[in-house]
Amino acid sequence: MKEIKKRSDCPISSALDVFGDKWSLLIIRDIIFQGKSTYGDFLKSDEKIATNILADRLLLLELTGILVKEAHPDNKTKFVYKLTQKGIDLVPVLMEIIVWSDKYNEISSQARIMAQQARKDKQKLIKQISNSLISQLPVSKKIED
Secondary structure, three states: OOOOOOOOOOHHHHHHHHHOOHHHHHHHHHHHHHOOOOHHHHHOOOOOOOHHHHHHHHHHHHHOOOEEEEEOOOOOOOEEEEEOHHHHOOHHHHHHHHHHHHHHOOOOHHHHHHHHHHHHHHHHHHHHHHHHHHOOOOHHHOOOO
C-alpha cells in the first residue's frame, strides 16, 4: 500500500499532500464537469496525462478516499471511478479555482459561463453540482450534512 507522507500539520499542506499535483485535480475535474469515469476516458483529456502518472494518481485518490473504483457494469475488464463524498466535497474548491482563473486567465467559454453563474449564486451552483454527483453514489456511501 502506498503511504502518504505528511509534511506538516498545516491544513493547506495536508490537503496538498492528497490532491496538490495538477493531475489529481484534473482527474477530479474530469469526473465532476465532464462525466469521465474510466481509465480510457481520462487518457483522452486535452492535457495528455502519461499512463504511469494516471495509474499512480488514480491509486492515490482511491487510497485517500477521494475516489472509489468499481467494476464496469458493461465490461468485466474495465473499471469505473466515482467520487466519494470526500471527493464531492472538493466541488467548492474547484469552483473557487474556476472563478479565480476567469479573473486572471484566458479560459474556455463554457468555463466562463460557469464562473459567471458562480459569481451570481455560488452556493446554488455548488449544491446543484454536488447533488448531481451524490445521486451517483451507492446508498451505503452517502453522507448526510
